[in-house]
Amino acid sequence: MKKNDYKLPNLKDAQKRTKQQVKIEKELFEVPVEVKNLGVDRKFYLRTYGCQANERDGETIAGILEQLHFTQVDTPEEADFILLNTCAVRKNAEDKVLGELGSLKRLKQTNPDLIMGMCGCMAQGEEIVDIILKKYPHVDLVFGTHNIHRLPKLLYQAMMNKERTIEVFSQEGEVIENLPVKRFGTHKAWVNIMYGCDKFCTYCIVPYTRGKERSRTMEDVLAEIQTLIDEGFKEVTLLGQNVNSYGKDLGIDGGFARLLEEVAKTGIQRIRFTTSHPWDFSDAMIDVIAAYDNIMPFIHLPVQSGDSDMLKIMGRRYTIEEYRTLFDKLASKIKNVAFSTDIIVGFPNETEEQFQRTLDIVEYCQFDNAFTFIYSPREGTPAAKMQDNVPMEVKQDRLNRLMERTNHYARLKNEAWKGKTCKVLVDGPSKKNKDVYSGYTEQQKLVNFTTDQKIKAGDIVDVEITDAKTWSLNGKQV
Numbered sequence: 001m002k003k004n005d006y007k008l009p010n011l012k013d014a015q016k017r018t019k020q021q022v023k024i025e026k027e028l029f030e031v032p033v034e035v036k037n038l039g040v041d042r043k044f045y046l047r048t049y050g051c052q053a054n055e056r057d058g059e060t061i062a063g064i065l066e067q068l069h070f071t072q073v074d075t076p077e078e079a080d081f082i083l084l085n086t087c088a089v090r091k092n093a094e095d096k097v098l099g100e101l102g103s104l105k106r107l108k109q110t111n112p113d114l115i116m117g118m119c120g121c122m123a124q125g126e127e128i129v130d131i132i133l134k135k136y137p138h139v140d141l142v143f144g145t146h147n148i149h150r151l152p153k154l155l156y157q158a159m160m161n162k163e164r165t166i167e168v169f170s171q172e173g174e175v176i177e178n179l180p181v182k183r184f185g186t187h188k189a190w191v192n193i194m195y196g197c198d199k200f201c202t203y204c205i206v207p208y209t210r211g212k213e214r215s216r217t218m219e220d221v222l223a224e225i226q227t228l229i230d231e232g233f234k235e236v237t238l239l240g241q242n243v244n245s246y247g248k249d250l251g252i253d254g255g256f257a258r259l260l261e262e263v264a265k266t267g268i269q270r271i272r273f274t275t276s277h278p279w280d281f282s283d284a285m286i287d288v289i290a291a292y293d294n295i296m297p298f299i300h301l302p303v304q305s306g307d308s309d310m311l312k313i314m315g316r317r318y319t320i321e322e323y324r325t326l327f328d329k330l331a332s333k334i335k336n337v338a339f340s341t342d343i344i345v346g347f348p349n350e351t352e353e354q355f356q357r358t359l360d361i362v363e364y365c366q367f368d369n370a371f372t373f374i375y376s377p378r379e380g381t382p383a384a385k386m387q388d389n390v391p392m393e394v395k396q397d398r399l400n401r402l403m404e405r406t407n408h409y410a411r412l413k414n415e416a417w418k419g420k421t422c423k424v425l426v427d428g429p430s431k432k433n434k435d436v437y438s439g440y441t442e443q444q445k446l447v448n449f450t451t452d453q454k455i456k457a458g459d460i461v462d463v464e465i466t467d468a469k470t471w472s473l474n475g476k477q478v
């Protein structure tokens, strides 16, 4: 491919939002004849980083590659095509990928026909793709999050025509149904209900890497779930960067509450959803969650900061009082509900008092689980342009102090389950010890347990909790 044929990412284009409704493409996925057998006698290695949306994309990519007759392998050494499906949410995620790409270079020496590829959110970044172009000449293929359906053509070009291939669309196209999928789980599945994000929190790169909010239709989501039920799946997790916004672009009023209720009525045993933004979490949603036993009592509710001024600068659209009110409402209406959250420390100019308010909200909510991060500037976002007066040591110290508290409450919340019996969806025997099984409770707690019965992955069993640790519970089946 000649250099000027590259389709490179552009963050300004990625930021644009059009009012136009997105077309939903329902044609069957077909590949050109010459590409159909590209994978015969060839193997691929796929490694996915980051969030569940990426994991689900990985399943589509694997589905497409298997349709081309590629075989998936577990180590890069065996592969003819290596693909890293990447995350751009923080710099350390990007550094990991660049390190991995560097270390995989050696495999090109033993296998010059090896095709090395990178896709996912990092591919949407101007700066990163520029680095790849200049410093990673062994990377043959780069494609973006809006280009996955074009993989057969792009891979053919890189593999058969030996052309370095870079194709990153900075604006979303249609919502494409009917792409192949290879589910990596046997009883738990991810289901996209929408793509993209329009929130533009000032620190976040996701609205740029994943485009504007586009919902799938309710009938497509429900049809996918029915297929999963027929295939024996027990749990679905409905995915969206902010599921509360589901249906707004399609003009469906109260979209997520309605969808959730319809999914509950399918009778699938367990329903989860992520992520919910605290800003538009409606009462109707709470009522539906409370009303159906198959909607799991577990809510991931990112708070980000405990200080209202900081939340405003972050573009979060709620005050900490509003967060607390929502939290209380959820806790009082949903029986035995558990919460997890995301928290950022060291946002530009965060004061010690502001950080103290973050500790206060942790004391107040006592989260079952918290994902805590040091703020990482992302090129193209408004926060990346802010001057910052907080030294890195201070940020690190705040993270340590925060984690001490969040870990304390994670343990405390687990301790409360000692002596109680809970329902566990079995994942299978534990990797370390075949006599011990593991699975998750309704509150999304990992349980390792012993049993004298014959059980298998996908069963839901009653387990009495005998011991609690910070990140897991121990128990025995009753």
Ligand code: 5AD
Pocket (backbone or CB within 6 Å): 089, 090, 203, 204, 205, 302, 304, 342, 343, 344, 373, 374, 375, 376, 377, 378
């Ligand atoms: N720096 C640090 N953390 C971030 N997150 C998103 N963007 C950044 C950033 N630039 C965190 C938020 C979000 C989670 C998925 O990642 O807490 O909820």
Ligand code: SF4
Pocket (backbone or CB within 6 Å): 197, 198, 199, 200, 201, 204, 205, 206, 207, 241, 242, 277
């Ligand atoms: Fe990022 Fe905010 Fe959208 Fe979440 S809601 S993906 S933090 S912009």
